[in-house]
Every structure is written in C-alpha cells, then in structure tokens.
Amino acid sequence: MASTLPRRCLVTIGATAGFQPLLAEVITPQFLSSIAGKGFENLDVQCGPDLDWFRDQLKEIPDEQRYGVKIDCFAITSNLTEYMVACRRLPGVREHGCIISHAGSGTILEVLRVSVPHVVIPNPTLMDNHQAELAEECEHQKWAIYGKLGHIIEAVNKAMAAVETGTEACTAPTPYTPPPFPVPEAERTTLFDWMVLTCYPEELRRQQYVEELRSAHFEAKPEDKAGEDQSRLQAD
C-alpha cells in the first residue's frame, strides 16, 4: 500500500470535563515518534477546559522531539465533524487517520457516522467509571478499539492494523456524505408517534386495527399481495 500518503490524527476529550492524563500521553516523545513512523503528519488536539495547561506543556517540547508532527490545539469548536472528516482516507490525498477520544457517547456516535479508525480511552476518574462500560461494548461491536491510559501506542497500532484487515467499522464509501435528513420512511423511528396516538385512544384503536388486518393479510399470502400491488401499478 502507498505509505507515502500522509495521515492525520485527532485527539478529543469532550467539552464537559478535562482529561489531562490522556493529553499528556499523546505528546510524549515515544507516542509522537511512533505515529510519525506510521506516516502521521498532523495531530489536532481538542483540549476543552485544559487548553491553557496543554499550551504550557507544548512550549516545553523541543522541535526535535516532535518528529515532524505538526501539533494544533483548540479548546472547543462547533465544526468538530470537519476535523473528523479530515482524518478519513481520501484516495490519492491521504491515508486512514485515527481519532483518539475519551469514550463519550456523543463523540462515538459522531465518529461512527464519519467512520474513521477510532481508539477510545475512558476517563477512570469520572462518575463510577461509567464510560468503561460503553468502551467495552464498542470493542465488542468492533466500533472502536478500547485503549487504556499508558498503552495508547498499542491501541493505535491495533486500530491501524484493524483497518488494514477491514475488521473495523470504517469501510464507508469515500468521499464523506452526511447522513440523509429526513431519514427514509422505512428507517424512521415510529415509537414516539405511537406514543402520541395513545393520547387519542379512538384513533389509536382504529390504526391498530388497520395494522392488524394488514399484517394478517401479509402473513397469510405475501406473494399474492406483491402480485396485487404489481397489477395495481400496471393499472395506474
């Protein structure tokens, strides 16, 4: 594969709480040399409330310990999606990048939509470590790699290996297209509409009755129904 194409890395810790251990680890010389060896050229860091602290840390890193990786940092941005899209593979321009996040549910959902190799590092100091539960589920569903503080390099290696073998959920077509809105009728969630109907019991009963009739009809003879539809279409 073409390893000459550059890669980008995004580190995000969310807006609510700081997460200094993660930020400190991604600017260690070991980490930077490791990702520089894989072809990463940019490292974007979303620092949230830790921005000032992170800037101070950055000042202390000499250029030769950055291994050519360009580090940008910002507190919070309204177009984080664009940063995520910038980590996607674009044939001829850049290879698969990587996103390292704090395992917040909002971030995980967004990364899944954008579909980029993803490493989640739960913050063990948050309320009863509830993010670890989600991180485990992510690993189980192959949505992301569950990394632990102190072992981020291994997790990133694993994520990059997973994307080469195609076992991670980042095989969406390039270039990036945002999910359709409104969603197609067949995929729409109708739970809440049923709930509104419970406020109008007569209407609910009527629609349930119609629905039961229809489903009974479909279960009895699906082929006939399809044929009927076909003939009706032709008649129209």
Next chain:
Amino acid sequence: MLDFFEVFGEDDFAVAFFFWTLVTILAVIGAILFVSLSWLTAFVAVLAGFVIFRHVSLRRERGQLRTGRGWVTKSDPNSAVPDTSGLPAVYFLYVLGSGGHSAEMIETIKQKFCGQRNQHRRYIITSGDGSSLNMVKKLEATISDAYPDERAGTRDVFNIKRARAVHQPKCTAPFTSLLSAAHAINALTREPNLRPVRQYGYQFKYPHVIVTNGPATGFIVALVAYLLKIFYLVPQNRLKTVYIESWARTKTLSLTGKLFLHTGIADMFCVQHQPLARAIPGAEYVGQVTARLTPVG
C-alpha cells in the same frame, strides 16, 4: 416580590407557584400552632392516600394501553406506520441535558422526524448550557432546510434553572431543585406563542409526549408532569413521558434511570441495548434509537 419578577422575567406561573408555596407553608405553620395534631395527621393521611390511589390507577391505565399491538421502533415497509398527520395537534417536549445527553437527543429527534404541519416542538435547556442551545439551532436549521414550508412545524425553547450546578454545595440543592421545578411547571403548561389558544383552541396547550434520556433535569420535569396529572391539573391524555436510557449504558442503569424505574412515573421506559433489557424487568428494548449504524462487514 419585586425581586421574584426580576428573577423570573415573564414567568408569572413561577411567581404564582412561589406565592402558593409561601401560603401553604404559612398555612401548615398555622395549622401546627392552632389546629389539633389529630386533624393535621388526618389531612396528611388523606392526601397521601389520594396520591397513592392516583399513582396506582394511572399505572393500571397505562397497562391497558400497552396491550394489543406491540410497539415498533423502526417502521416496517410492510406495515401501516402510525399516522399522526390527521391529528389536531402533535406536540413534543424534549428535555436536553448536557454534552452526550444532548447529542443523543438531537440524533433521536433526527431519526424520528417527519414533516407535518400540525406539529410543535419545545426544547428544555438548562440555563447557561450554550452548547446544547447551539445543537438545537443546528438541528432547527437542518429541519428548515429540508422543509422550507409549513411542514417544519413550530418550535420554541425554554430555559430551566439547573437543579445542581457542578460545584454547588449539597445543602442548597433542594432550593435550586424547587426553583427548577417551578420553571418546569411553566414550561409544561405555557401555551406556545406560535400556537395561541384563541386560534388553535386547547390542542396545543399541553405537550403530548415528553422525551428525556437521562439528565437530572429530565427527572424533575417528568416528576412535575406526573404530579400535575395526579392532581388533575392537566388533561389526562397529555404529558406522556418516554424515558430512553442513554445509549452509553449497555449493562447497568444510570442514576436517573433507576429513579425512573423505581418511581414508575415514565409511561414508557426504554433501553437501547439487549443485555440491559434482559437484566431489567419492566424495561422495553426499543433498539438503538439514537444511532443508525451500518452493519460491520
């Protein structure tokens, strides 16, 4: 009293709430001083009995509603989807929390949205939560792009005081909770400005469905809604609460989830992961309503 008006702005309902709270407290103190203890005990017992009776009967009604057709999460192309476009009003109230909760809620709304003229949406945001407000603005921009005509429906945003700020001491939390409860009453009962009663009748006066997914504010709003229903202060076929456990909880319930489950105030208690649904009796597995994920191939 003047200060109250400055704090609440236009929220006259909240001012009335505090006025009546004050009157009640004075009445109770008066009762303790001048009425015999047996009368007071009798009064409290009758009140408690009434609340319990209403709670049980509300839960029983709910059970009857659930029989018959099973709830569907995603519409099946072969089935008649629930059609709400013919109803006089469709009014949703969404309670946004912070960070992840809001992001999930916005995604849930996107997954359920369809353009209809007869809909109104109200968002409840805790005061000072700018990022949630931005998310709502972004969502509303998306909706009006997709539906430039009247099918986008109407919407408004209500602010609610946070029940407990991040570093607020615990001893003052009950008072701020009371304040957010007062704001919640206002948000639940104020008619939308764009759907005034004199034009639309009382169809848009109260929300049909309250959707919340885990912030503490959601519980306060749902509790206030339930109390309003218990004391017959709102029509009985309004203010149905749907609690959706956060997508982040796969095996255990969150604190708000436990509160909703044990008090039983939600008309529907939904979870989004199978292992959690198996572990919690009474929880409805509705699939991943916040995320439409392409299967891993």
